[in-house]
Amino acid sequence: MVEKRYKWVEGDGANLPEHSKRKHKILREYFFDYLTVRCQVPQQTRFRLAIVDGFSGGGRYRCGTSGSPLIFIEELKRATQHVNINRTEKGLDPIEIECLLIFNDAEKAVVELLKTHVAPLEANIKETCPKLHLRIIYLNKFFEDAYPTIKQMLGQGRYRNVIFNLDQCGHIHVKRSTITDIMHSYAAPEIFYTFMISSLLAFLQKNNHEVLRKQLEHLNITDGDINALSDKMNQRQWLGTAEKIVFDAFRYCAPYVSPFSIHNPDGWWYWMLHFSNTYRARQVYNNILHDNASLQAHFGRSGLNMLSYDPRHENGTLYLFDNKGRASAKEELLGDIPRLVTDVGDAMSMTEFYKNIYNNTPAHADDVHAAIIENPDLEVITPTGGERQKANTITVHDIIKIKNQRSFFPYFLEAENNLMFKNKK
Structure with a gap:
């Protein structure tokens, strides 16, 4: 499958594909729960966090649906109001939420388009949600080029709670070493990381050829057959193998790695990984997936050893x-x-x-x-x-x-x- 970039400024704007719609729903609901969980301490009167959208896009799709930058802003407002209503009912002081938002995109025209969609939301928050304080920074670089600057900004601001949304096209635009660095650089980091499995396989074939060959041999995939994997992408057996490949590729980046794929009728091409350093974040993420049944998929065991399933010897379940x-x-x-x-x-x-x-x-x-x-x-x-x-x-x-x-x-x-x-x- 060839990497496809969104056409944010050409024609009538970018189309919203089904896999993006599904992952945006999960992102929206998880982020709202994240904020409400992190603002539960009765004595707390302030919560600080930073959000980095490394591949922000233009903000709004052709159909009018919000992209990830607008989702973060919308949920910040909704969560701030929800938390403070609950606190008022309990006789607690309201909480102030301070958020640094860093939106980066490689195309300058896309960044300029994003600004036009963010501005009305920012103005509305200043008028209607005084307990939410936003600082928004726009960058125009490839993510790996922008990351040193982003890291410096977060360090200067002494941010401990950091969320990275890395919704890339393909696989090559974020290094595994960068993911590891993020997870080791902050007290409470989390990453949402999206990629195409075919791109990852091509990367592993080049860099971990023998390991990849052994993992695929039971599917009768030969050394030269990586490009032919499209015939296997809609098979359940393939999903179990791919999930193990994904987890093995990223398991050492963070203590908790969620290796589930976006569930599409035409095959499991897209993967949305969640990285965290705490079991609580993974627990909340699992619960959100159950609230959105069928949006993501896992093939294998469903108990405490989900990846112990061996597709060569067992009949797994979806x-x-x-x-x-x-x-x-x-x-x-x-x-x-x-x-x-x-x-x-x-x-x-x-x-x-x-x-x-x-x-x-x-x-x-x-x-x-x-x-x-x-x-x-x-x-x-x-x-x-x-x-x-x-x-x-x-x-x-x-x-x-x-x-x-x-x-x-x-x-x-x-x-x-x-x-x-x-x-x-």
């Missing part, structure tokens, strides 16, 4: 974050969760539990909690020594524990017996 997927996830979680706790002994804090699971599961937080409460071998102990009875009351201060009277065979004996059986064979 997980679309819908009710059917959640039901299958819950079944796997009932077995996976006690195994995880047993691996460390017989108990662990919920904080440690979350840290262990959220880079390895697509599951909704509600399903994880339900699988814990309904499991006959588990109990959740409160800080005061009581036992949780309802899934929605579990907190990060609790302890998840294997019950003394357990229904499953002791894990270490089971493992020992399996080893003895193998040795006899």
Whole structure:
């Protein structure tokens, strides 16, 4: 598939493709939840953040729909008003949100067009939302050329909360080393990163040829067949393989990497990765995907080991974050969760539990909690020594524990017996 750039200033403007519509919906809802979660502390009266849109585009599509720069501004206003209404109802002081927005695009004419779409929103916020303070900077460079300047600006402003939206065409416009640098340079960074899988495969074939060849050999893809992968893009087996390739390519960029593809009827060409340093961000992102069932896709297991599926030997399932997927996830979680706790002994804090699971599961937080409460071998102990009875009351201060009277065979004996059986064979 050839890389296609949006024609923002030619003709009647840029068309809005289906994959962009889907990822914008996820971005909009996640960003609103991000702001409401980060502004929950009762004593808090100010929240500072920076947003970098590295491939901002012209701001509004031919059909009139907002692009990512306008989505960020619109959701900043909506979240500020929502948070402060709730705080007023609780008798709390309102919170002021200060946001630096850096919009970059490689084409100067596109940046000038974006300014005309941003200006009315900025003026409206000054008139109607006094608790939201925006500072907007426009850059006109290729992203990798602009990044040193962007990093300097963020450093001078001492921004700790930083969101990068890197919605590129193709794959070559953002280096993996840059993603890693972003995730190590700030206290609370997050990245939304979009690319075409065909471009990534071409990159890996050139730079990691032997690794890529081994990962594709079960699909009968030969060394010269990368360009022919379009015939495979709509096959479910291909999605499982591609997801592993994507995760392996980016897993060391951040502690939590969401490797799910944009779900398109004509194949999984586009991928939207989310990078974060905290399990809480991944937890919220997973929940947003379930609220938007079928917009993104995962092929393989739906429990705590989503990438342990091997397409060469197993029949995997397509997980679309819908009710059917959640039901299958819950079944796997009932077995996976006690195994995880047993691996460390017989108990662990919920904080440690979350840290262990959220880079390895697509599951909704509600399903994880339900699988814990309904499991006959588990109990959740409160800080005061009581036992949780309802899934929605579990907190990060609790302890998840294997019950003394357990229904499953002791894990270490089971493992020992399996080893003895193998040795006899």
